[in-house]
Amino acid sequence: MLESLSSAFDLFLVIIGFGMVIFIHELGHFLAAKWAGVRVHQFAIGFGTPIVSWRKGMGFAVGSTEKKVLELLRTKHSEEGVDCTDKTISDFEFPDGVSPTEYRLNWIPFGGYVKMLGQEDLDPAAASQAPDSYTKKPVWKRMVIISAGVVMNLILAAVLFVIVYMVGRDVITPRIGNVVANSPGANATLVAGDPGNTPSRLMPGDTFVNVAGEEPKSFNDVQLEVIMARRGRPISIEVERAGVSGPLTFEATPRQSKTTGMLEVGIEPVVSTRVVSPLMPDPVAEQEFREAMATIGLVGVDPGMTLVSVNGEPVEMLSPLTDALENGNGAPVRTVFRSDVGNTTMVEVRPEPEFQVELVRSASRDERTRVDHLLGLTPAVRIGSVQPRAEVAGLRKDDIIVQAGGVAWPDIATLISEIGRHARSDIQLTVLRDGEYVSLEAPVDRKGRIGFGIDLTQRDKTIITRTPPVSAESSDNDEETMQPSAPLAATRLELPPGSVILAVDETPVQSFAMLRAALRTATAQAFESSTDATVTLDVRLPVGGVYGDGPTEERTWSLTADDVQTLHALGWKSPVNPIFFELDEKLLRTSNPLTAIAWGVEDTHNMMMKTYLTFVRLFQGTVKVDQLKGPVGIAHLGTLVAERGIMDLLFFLGLISVNLAVINFLPIPIADGGHFVMLLIERITGKPVSPAIQNIMALAGIAIIATVFVVVTYNDLANLLGG
Numbered sequence: 161m162l163e164s165l166s167s168a169f170d171l172f173l174v175i176i177g178f179g180m181v182i183f184i185h186e187l188g189h190f191l192a193a194k195w196a197g198v199r200v201h202q203f204a205i206g207f208g209t210p211i212v213s214w215r216k217g218m219g220f221a222v223g224s225t226e227k228k229v230l231e232l233l234r235t236k237h238s239e240e241g242v243d244c245t246d247k248t249i250s251d252f253e254f255p256d257g258v259s260p261t262e263y264r265l266n267w268i269p270f271g272g273y274v275k276m277l278g279q280e281d282l283d284p285a286a287a288s289q290a291p292d293s294y295t296k297k298p299v300w301k302r303m304v305i306i307s308a309g310v311v312m313n314l315i316l317a318a319v320l321f322v323i324v325y326m327v328g329r330d331v332i333t334p335r336i337g338n339v340v341a342n343s344p345g346a347n348a349t350l351v352a353g354d355p356g357n358t359p360s361r362l363m364p365g366d367t368f369v370n371v372a373g374e375e376p377k378s379f380n381d382v383q384l385e386v387i388m389a390r391r392g393r394p395i396s397i398e399v400e401r402a403g404v405s406g407p408l409t410f411e412a413t414p415r416q417s418k419t420t421g422m423l424e425v426g427i428e429p430v431v432s433t434r435v436v437s438p439l440m441p442d443p444v445a446e447q448e449f450r451e452a453m454a455t456i457g458l459v460g461v462d463p464g465m466t467l468v469s470v471n472g473e474p475v476e477m478l479s480p481l482t483d484a485l486e487n488g489n490g491a492p493v494r495t496v497f498r499s500d501v502g503n504t505t506m507v508e509v510r511p512e513p514e515f516q517v518e519l520v521r522s523a524s525r526d527e528r529t530r531v532d533h534l535l536g537l538t539p540a541v542r543i544g545s546v547q548p549r550a551e552v553a554g555l556r557k558d559d560i561i562v563q564a565g566g567v568a569w570p571d572i573a574t575l576i577s578e579i580g581r582h583a584r585s586d587i588q589l590t591v592l593r594d595g596e597y598v599s600l601e602a603p604v605d606r607k608g609r610i611g612f613g614i615d616l617t618q619r620d621k622t623i624i625t626r627t628p629p630v631s632a633e634s635s636d637n638d639e640e641t642m643q644p645s646a647p648l649a650a651t652r653l654e655l656p657p658g659s660v661i662l663a664v665d666e667t668p669v670q671s672f673a674m675l676r677a678a679l680r681t682a683t684a685q686a687f688e689s690s691t692d693a694t695v696t697l698d699v700r701l702p703v704g705g706v707y708g709d710g711p712t713e714e715r716t717w718s719l720t721a722d723d724v725q726t727l728h729a730l731g732w733k734s735p736v737n738p739i740f741f742e743l744d745e746k747l748l749r750t751s752n753p754l755t756a757i758a759w760g761v762e763d764t765h766n767m768m769m770k771t772y773l774t775f776v777r778l779f780q781g782t783v784k785v786d787q788l789k790g791p792v793g794i795a796h797l798g799t800l801v802a803e804r805g806i807m808d809l810l811f812f813l814g815l816i817s818v819n820l821a822v823i824n825f826l827p828i829p830i831a832d833g834g835h836f837v838m839l840l841i842e843r844i845t846g847k848p849v850s851p852a853i854q855n856i857m858a859l860a861g862i863a864i865i866a867t868v869f870v871v872v873t874y875n876d877l878a879n880l881l882g883g
Contacts, residue, residue, distance in 0.1 A: 197292055201260060559591035
């Protein structure tokens with residue numbers, strides 16, 4: 161309940177903030193029009209019919225005051241002998257005490273406008289000859305009026321940024337927490353500087369000084385520079401490193417992410433040692449959190465605690481724990497956590513065994529799916545989380561996928577592919593739940609999703625599914641070409657998907673970790689002598705109407721020397737997911753007003769350039785249309801930002817204000833930029849663009865804006881509602 165109230169309040173703050181940004185923009189047009197002596201009929205926030213309005217001399221009204229003031233004007237002028245039958249409100253001189261301007265709040269809260277006498281976007285030919293009309297003013301004054309909204313938005317953004325930097329806001333530190341193996345960052349080339357005794361590569365702990373010619377104040381700035389880079393072109397990355405004199409400069413060529421579609425270099429931020437805490441007290445969420453922590457071995461660790469030591473050594477970031485778990489040859493790692501009041505909890509964390517990974521191309525999507533396996537033995541797929549629409553279809557957390565469409569016991573890649581083939585239709589599913597088979601039908605959205613998160617069963621079961629194809633790509637291979645590989649060892653077993661491995665050389669196994677350990681024990685001698693090996697598996701076949709009723713049999717598995725070496729080369733990985741810990745943040749703040757102004761102006765300029773560059777990258781394909789946000793997406797994102805605090809919300813509104821200024825000044829008909837181009841042509845040629853051409857361009861502008869609005873709003877709703 162409290163969380164819902166908080167979200168509603170955050171949404172309220174975002175709406176008020178958006179209203180302020182729009183108000184300032186329209187206020188710029190309004191003040192400039194007043195300065196130029198142009199009559200303003202309406203100053204409106206929102207579109208459509210008015211909810212309420214106010215006019216000097218008439219007061220407040222539900223709806224519009226226009227009808228009432230028109231009756232007043234007609235009556236007054238009729239008494240003076242003037243025929244007012246066909247006259248509109250624009251044809252009258254207003255009496256003293258009654259303002260020609262109506263201030264209105266409209267129903268559709270996606271913008272605003274200033275309606276001036278003689279300026280009609282939808283009917284450019286409807287010009288007025290009155291001396292106080294927009295069209296009768298000199299071109300340079302009209303240019304000032306048109307550009308005033310954009311100028312006001314840029315001023316607002318700069319002011320908001322200055323306020324934020326004077327008060328301060330938390331940002332993710334621009335430091336490297338992890339460099340993904342075989343990524344552009346891992347393969348970056350040192351081009352300047354002396355690393356001394358340290359490695360000549362980007363390292364965890366390095367602090368970014370300059371990225372692509374810009375000085376980042378936060379890790380988000382680093383990501384933005386990478387995303388905005390040109391495809392196939394290297395960018396410069398300058399870092400500082402503890403113990404090294406002078407900066408180090410590297411070059412790396414960003415690549416397109418297979419998950420986000422945007423450019424990346426494989427560098428991740430520093431994860432702190434503080435366990436995350438919920439924003440709102442919620443006993444249910446806290447209990448689920450503790451259960452999740454227990455799953456990864458952190459029993460007794462509460463939200464908000466801080467990791468203070470790993471194997472007796474003090475730590476300042478999470479990476480030493482990850483390193484100890486990955487490089488300890490399977491040995492447990494001793495950790496100490498401390499609460500804010502000084503209570504300590506000692507926990508022994510055990511690493512998880514590493515398995516082989518293949519990246520398999522989907523038959524229904526142009527992407528690759530990660531498949532974990534052990535010599536080709538692939539664990540069954542379990543449902544990890546369920547969205548409401550999947551829950552309505554009958555799916556539950558911990559259901560194990562038995563059949564999807566026409567595929568029995570699919571692995572994760574086959575499952576995703578089969579669901580994708582049923583996009584925009586229903587798919588028949590069979591799941592294993594509490595030892596029983598359950599059949600159901602689930603709808604698949606346009607993107608080939610049902611609405612559930614995927615987990616695997618390797619922690620507590622040894623159900624195997626399909627062996628990945630021999631054409632699978634290794635996760636260590638970043639080339640787009642398919643690399644041939646030898647058939648995986650599991651293909652020689654010829655076990656049907658859904659089989660359960662019960663024992664290895666009479667050693668019982670109940671998980672893939674136990675299966676890996678038993679196989680390593682059974683092949684230890686062959687590993688030492690680099691020879692082939694043979695092991696015996698006890699297997700239960702997937703036969704019978706009730707799970708577990710299938711017959712058991714013994715299978716002999718011949719492993720080559722290469723299979724044995726691959727098995728024993730597998731290492732260990734950390735079970736501790738970084739999402740359970742806060743990112744390393746710092747307070748970005750200055751007490752010097754001049755510095756705050758400089759930062760504010762710099763951010764305003766940078767965001768202007770990045771917004772323009774976004775359109776360039778759209779045409780180049782490194783930024784996708786479905787990655788853009790419309791009003792719904794911005795509002796949702798704004799509520800997430802508002803949860804972090806008022807300074808983050810003000811900074812977000814500053815970014816929105818800059819974006820509004822830039823987009824408004826693009827040379828699109830109907831937008832301010834389109835009007836400015838028309839005025840520029842009039843200034844150069846000495847005559848206005850013909851009404852016919854203006855009408856055509858106005859209709860084109862409406863079509864462009866309406867299309868973009870529909871597309872981004874559809875994407876926003878699809879993403880928000882899970883497709």
